[in-house]
Amino acid sequence: MAFGDLKTEKGIKELNSFLEDKSYISGYQLSQADLDTFSQVSKAPGANLPHALRWYNHVKSYSAEELKSLGITGASPLKSATTTTASANDDDDVDLFASDEEEDAEAAKVREERLKAYAEKKSKKPELIAKSSIVLDVKPWDDETDMKELEKVTRSIEMDGLVWGASKLMPVGYGINKLQIMCVVEDAKVSVDELVEEIEKFEDFVQSVDIAAFNKI
Structure with missing residues (x-):
């Protein structure tokens, strides 16, 4: 594209x-x-x-x-190419096997500082956040249900760790369409069952909610 x-x-x-x-x-x-x-x-x-x-x-x-975990190679958007290169050079500069006999006092001090910085950098490594990509089928009561309003109330649900994505209407039969909508959730923050229950609370529009697809990312 x-x-x-x-x-x-x-x-x-x-x-x-x-x-x-x-x-x-x-x-x-x-x-x-x-x-x-x-x-x-x-x-x-x-x-x-x-x-x-x-x-x-x-x-x-x-x-x-x-x-x-997604099978994508390449640098993370969290770091620029310059930062990544600099970090790699910092790692290469750490000589863990240098001989103490060849080091003078200043060299030993520099080596100690680099080892300390290296250890601090490793300890601050970002924790991997488990996420899931979910496709939901939101079914209306009949062909007279306002599907635009149904989607509006569905997207009105806000949770920490929930991001709504693309959606489309899918024919069910007899002139009735269902709303198929995608979302990405952080597994530790969002319960899928709770999300489904929240959508089904809009009883004027929603008959039921099914999980059409569920993938860990």
């Missing part, structure tokens, strides 16, 4: 329009396409481009460990 030059306002506006009803550049979860597109964006989109900004912040939140 080409959006033109993403370092220009025109390119970012095209990206924002594309993401209006999508959570990712391709498919229902983060992919290499998102990282490739992210690398072309020079800075965070403005608040007047909410869809592009939401996507930008979501992609930026992934650590290297999370990318690896």
Whole structure:
């Protein structure tokens, strides 16, 4: 998917329009396409481009460990290439097998400081956050149910660790459509059962909610 030059306002506006009803550049979860597109964006989109900004912040939140769990290779958006290179050079500079006999007092001091900095850096390694990508089937009562309002009340549910994604209407039969909507949740913060219960509380619109797909990411 080409959006033109993403370092220009025109390119970012095209990206924002594309993401209006999508959570990712391709498919229902983060992919290499998102990282490739992210690398072309020079800075965070403005608040007047909410869809592009939401996507930008979501992609930026992934650590290297999370990318690896998705089978995506490459540097994490959390770190620039310059920072990554500098970190690698810092690691290479730590000589754990230097001979004490060859070190003078100043060299020993420098080595001690580098070892301390290296240990501190390792201890601050970000914790891997377990997430799941879920597709929900939200079923109305009949063909007279206002599906736009049904989607509106569904998306009105806010939880820490919950991000709503793309949606579409799927025919069920007899002129009735169901709402199929995707979301990403942090497993430690959001209970799927609780989320389903919250949606089903909108009894004027919702008959039932089923889980159509559930994938760990």
